[in-house]
Amino acid sequence: MNAWNYTHLPSTIIRSERPEDLLPFSVSGRVIASDNSLTALEDYVSRKECISLLRFVVTFVGTCILDTVARLFALPAPNRLSADQEFSLPPEVTAYSLYTSQSAVEWGREWASFVQPGAIGTVRKITEHHAMKLGGEPQQEMQAIDLISSSTEIPVPKAAIVQTNALILTLIPGVPLSRCWDKLGPFVQFRIFCTLRTYIRQLSNLPTSEKPGPMVGLVRGALFEHEDIYNVFPTWMRFQCWCEALGSRGWNVIARLAKQEPSLNPVKPLLVPFSSKLDYRRLVFTRGDIHPGNLILDIDGHLWMIDWDDSGYYSIWFEA
Numbered sequence: 001m002n003a004w005n006y007t008h009l010p011s012t013i014i015r016s017e018r019p020e021d022l023l024p025f026s027v028s029g030r031v032i033a034s035d036n037s038l039t040a041l042e043d044y045v046s047r048k049e050c051i052s053l054l055r056f057v058v059t060f061v062g063t064c065i066l067d068t069v070a071r072l073f074a075l076p077a078p079n080r081l082s083a084d085q086e087f088s089l090p091p092e093v094t095a096y097s098l099y100t101s102q103s104a105v106e107w108g109r110e111w112a113s114f115v116q117p118g119a120i121g122t123v124r125k126i127t128e129h130h131a132m133k134l135g136g137e138p139q140q141e142m143q144a145i146d147l148i149s150s151s152t153e154i155p156v157p158k159a160a161i162v163q164t165n166a167l168i169l170t171l172i173p174g175v176p177l178s179r180c181w182d183k184l185g186p187f188v189q190f191r192i193f194c195t196l197r198t199y200i201r202q203l204s205n206l207p208t209s210e211k212p213g214p215m216v217g218l219v220r221g222a223l224f225e226h227e228d229i230y231n232v233f234p235t236w237m238r239f240q241c242w243c244e245a246l247g248s249r250g251w252n253v254i255a256r257l258a259k260q261e262p263s264l265n266p267v268k269p270l271l272v273p274f275s276s277k278l279d280y281r282r283l284v285f286t287r288g289d290i291h292p293g294n295l296i297l298d299i300d301g302h303l304w305m306i307d308w309d310d311s312g313y314y315s316i317w318f319e320a
Helices: 035-073 095-099 102-115 138-151 177-183 186-204 236-260
Strands: 025-027 030-032 123-125 130-134 159-162 166-170 174-176 283-286 295-298 303-305 312-315
Touching: 035 186, 095 130, 095 166, 102 123, 102 174, 102 177, 138 159, 138 166, 174 177, 177 295, 186 283, 186 295, 186 303, 236 312
Parallel strands: none
Antiparallel strands: 025 030, 123 130, 130 166, 159 166, 174 295, 283 312, 295 303
């Protein structure tokens, strides 16, 4: 069987049995090529370039239209948090004693049920204007909040005090979208979608980093909780290898479950392994955990983003 029949060039060239009709072919310094093969190759390259250019133009124009619509219908941005909400306690009272009080425990349990049913609340209200969050990555969240509040118009709570394993934040007077979404009208829901698009656009326009991962601390998030897979990313190439390994493992699990019990109809994993369409090179600042429980709609109709300890610099498609 002639191997020349299995090139990726156009069919007008592939059907040829002669190498000199397939590609410019050099033998002892002599270039052998037919006019038909060169013409077909030029047509193929120009057609691919036209298709790529047309796709770029359509994508660019569509993105501009969607961004313009999003800016027109986005919810208004709130004013900066006032100075009268600065955190202070009497000398005889500690933040931890307020965190463990019965009222704080009950508030935290109720708040956790709003965010996600069955979740264990680590955020508790300790004063009229402040909440305390225990665990996570306080240093990472504080730096992310400082970056967002200084470089974007995205409403975020103010980090009052950061400790080794705790963070005290201003309390946003509102309810999570997971609690109120079904009560909102279609137009308000549309405006929330537009607002989120403007937020993600602002995040992607922040200065980038050469190293994937959070600003400080260890890589966090639901996709990275695999202790037996090495997940330190000094470069985007290491991050790509990790994603492909995780995707391959997920598909192997799916295949094994489907073979054992076809009726289970297991859910497909998030990542398709070895996809050539995913761009790993461009790293942008990513929220990393956008869901209705982390979006607060306040009493004045402003949309706030909370819980930034899973944020960091990841590939541009990672937010999806």
